[in-house]
Amino acid sequence: MAAVHTPHPPIEGSDRLLGTIAVSLAIFMYGLDMAVANVSIPTITGNLGVSINQGTWVITSYAVANAIVIPLTGWLTARFGQVRLFVASTLLFTLTSVLCGLSTSLEMLVFFRCLQGAVAGPMNPLAMALLLAAYPPQKAAFAMGASMMTAMMSPALGPVLGGWITDNFSWPWIFYINIPVGLFSAWVSWRIFRNRESVCVKQPVDYVGLLLLMIWVGAFQVMMEQGREHGWFDSPWVVFLGLTTLIGFLFFLVWEWYEAHPMVELRxxxxxxxxxxxxxxxxxxxxxxxxxxxxxxxxxxxxxxxxxxxxxxxxxxxxxxxxxxxxxxxxxxxxxxxxxxxxxxxxxxxxxxxxxxxxxxxxxxxxxxxxxxxxxxxxxxxxxxxxxxxxxxxxxxxxxxxxxxxxxxxxxxxxxxxxxxxxxxxxxxxxxxxxxxxxxxxxxxxxxxxxxxxxxxxxxxxxxxxxxxxxxxxxxxxxxxxxxxxxxxxxxxxxxxxxxxxxxxxxxxxxxxxxxx
CATH class of the missing domain: 1.20.1250.20 (MFS general substrate transporter like domains)
Known part of the structure; x- marks a missing residue:
């Protein structure tokens, strides 16, 4: 008999406030890291001895991995539980931030940025889910507002903060600033939400759906990042990426719609x-x-x-x-x-x-x-x-x-x-x-x-x-x-x-x- 999901009651008092702060900090950290690296690319590429065009892979690798993992949040949550997945995602994001800062070559940095984007995928969706469950229905707008404020402030602050850190310290510190934020968010979130874990369901792994998702999303993100540089569809490379995206997407839609245990619940x-x-x-x-x-x-x-x-x-x-x-x-x-x-x-x-x-x-x-x-x-x-x-x-x-x-x-x-x-x-x-x-x-x-x-x-x-x-x-x-x-x-x-x-x-x-x- 399948487990029945029974919603947890709202959290009351100081625990709700502390949990809101912790989860919101994770959202802020996630959004900030997407924006803060952009303005630091010239400095990073100069220090690592590569061109600006090569340096854009620092952004592309993160975006591709992140976009692939985000729609898998539902499947991962059912498998591991939303609290465990959120805390693990936050801790792994903090760890990969350290590894990014310690990178001594572009290849290392791109690899660790790819890992960072992947582990960050579930953070934002799960943060909103935890906040909504922590508040009573009549205060759901406040919970959503807290996540929205932090999510939208980070892209605005990112360029300013990234430029200031790069000018006054060194580029690795754009990643090291995640350490105290990530550790605090993970620790407080576990303490507040650990007894509110969602029901875990072991279901088959949809390997075909996962592969199709990686193909079309990866091709699409690379096309978006490099299309302008290569003249869009005047370039055979961009045409290839576009066809790969289209064909992969169509196969993905059909497969996931009829798959009994899909990676992404398109239904x-x-x-x-x-x-x-x-x-x-x-x-x-x-x-x-x-x-x-x-x-x-x-x-x-x-x-x-x-x-x-x-x-x-x-x-x-x-x-x-x-x-x-x-x-x-x-x-x-x-x-x-x-x-x-x-x-x-x-x-x-x-x-x-x-x-x-x-x-x-x-x-x-x-x-x-x-x-x-x-x-x-x-x-x-x-x-x-x-x-x-x-x-x-x-x-x-x-x-x-x-x-x-x-x-x-x-x-x-x-x-x-x-x-x-x-x-x-x-x-x-x-x-x-x-x-x-x-x-x-x-x-x-x-x-x-x-x-x-x-x-x-x-x-x-x-x-x-x-x-x-x-x-x-x-x-x-x-x-x-x-x-x-x-x-x-x-x-x-x-x-x-x-x-x-x-x-x-x-x-x-x-x-x-x-x-x-």
């Missing part, structure tokens, strides 16, 4: 609320994370910001999300998931709309409002969506649902980043070609401008300065074009939210639903 998508919420998450994450990457990149390449200044601008979004998250949690029971999610998307659309009018003369004050609105809108939309996708989920399936949802978000980050940078490059080239046509002997304004500049820096210097002006203008117009595209994605997200039917959850739902009144 959860038969629950309409879950599938619609996952789709909304994709349409929201693509422009959100695309702008998180594109805005600092544009500020540094076009407006002369250094990495620290660009990171400070990006941090405004995370800060406002952090500040408004408690208000969102309080509003949820009164407003409902759907209305609040639509409101958040409207705020995000306003934030993106304000970016469509950017000019090279933009000041930090001009970008403050769009960044602040981005944080407020994200805080108002991501929490309701996260609660919606588990609103019709049996408690025993929460870990699987969290794993699949986190997986779609991870893929969205990769797609959103590559889409934003590639579209920016393409539109920059388009606008540069158009603007250059105006620089001719028949354009009196251009001739006069070059003449005035030439008196100060010479004819060659004037041409160089004019080329720089054209490039900056083209890059700025390309940012505006991307944000018009982003508005379309966010509007699609609103359309999908309207497909979610209002109503009350059934008795088998997880302890978190707050549906529309």
């Amino acid at each position: 959860l998508f038969k629950i309409s609320t879950f599938s619609i919420s996952a789709t909304i998450g994709v349409f929201t994450s693509l422009p959100f994370f695309g702008n998180i990457v594109l805005t600092p990149l544009w500020l540094q390449s076009s407006l002369g910001y250094n990495a620290t200044q660009a990171g400070q601008v990006a941090m405004v979004s995370g800060l406002f999300m952090f500040l408004f998250q408690p208000l969102v949690a309080r509003a949820l029971p009164h407003v409902g998931n759907r209305r609040l999610a639509v409101t958040g998307l409207c705020i995000l659309i306003l934030s993106v709309y304000l970016r469509t009018g950017f000019t090279p003369s933009l000041t930090s004050g001009d970008i403050f409002l769009p960044m602040a609105l981005q944080g407020i809108g994200a805080g108002a939309v991501f929490m309701p969506i996260a609660l919606l996708y588990i609103s019709a989920m049996p408690p025993a399936k929460i870990a699987s649902a969290n794993g699949i949802y986190s997986f779609t978000r991870t893929l969205s980050i990769g797609i959103g980043t590559s889409l934003a940078t590639s579209l920016w490059d393409e539109r920059t080239s388009h606008h540069h070609a158009q603007l250059s046509t105006h620089i001719s002997p028949y354009n009196e304004t251009a001739v006069q401008t070059l003449k005035e500049m030439g008196t100060a820096v010479g004819n060659e210097g004037a041409l160089t300065a004019m080329e720089r002006l054209i490039t900056v203008q083209a890059q700025t117009l390309a940012v505006n074009d991307y944000n018009v595209f982003a508005i379309g994605l966010l509007l699609a997200g609103i359309a999908f939210i309207l497909l979610v039917k209002p109503g009350k959850p059934t008795a088998t739902t997880a302890p978190a639903p707050i549906l529309e009144h």
